[in-house]
Amino acid sequence: xxxxxxxxxxxxxxxxxxxxxxxxxxxxxxxxxxxxxxxxxxxxxxxxxxxxxxxxxxxxxxxxxxxxxxxxxxxxxxxxxxxxxxxxxxxxxxxxxxxxxxxxxxxxxxxx
Numbered sequence: 001x002x003x004x005x006x007x008x009x010x011x012x013x014x015x016x017x018x019x020x021x022x023x024x025x026x027x028x029x030x031x032x033x034x035x036x037x038x039x040x041x042x043x044x045x046x047x048x049x050x051x052x053x054x055x056x057x058x059x060x061x062x063x064x065x066x067x068x069x070x071x072x073x074x075x076x077x078x079x080x081x082x083x084x085x086x087x088x089x090x091x092x093x094x095x096x097x098x099x100x101x102x103x104x105x106x107x108x109x110x111x112x
Contacts, residue, residue, distance in 0.1 A: 031037050063070050069077070 060070050060072075
């Protein structure tokens with residue numbers, strides 16, 4: 001550990017590190033400037049996305065074959081339950097107004 005600290009404080013090592021970083025930076029710039037590299041990178045990303053879509057589709061099919069819900073099925077059920085909860089809350093509010101005689105009287109007065 002102390003040896004590493006002494007190497008880092010050495011001006012020769014510092015200079016070598018600086019030159020190495022400069023060369024690496026130059027190489028990275030050349031690679032990223034290469035149209036062939038960019039095209040290869042784009043093709044790789046495109047294939048990766050295609051593989052992910054295929055994996056997702058096959059997973060959905062496997063879950064369906066096992067009669068298990070997918071994450072999309074669970075999200076859909078959650079959305080439907082949220083809608084149902086909202087409707088029940090609305091109905092509860094209306095029922096409470098009808099159950100409260102003062103509330104019904106207030107509404108009747110408000111209409112007149």
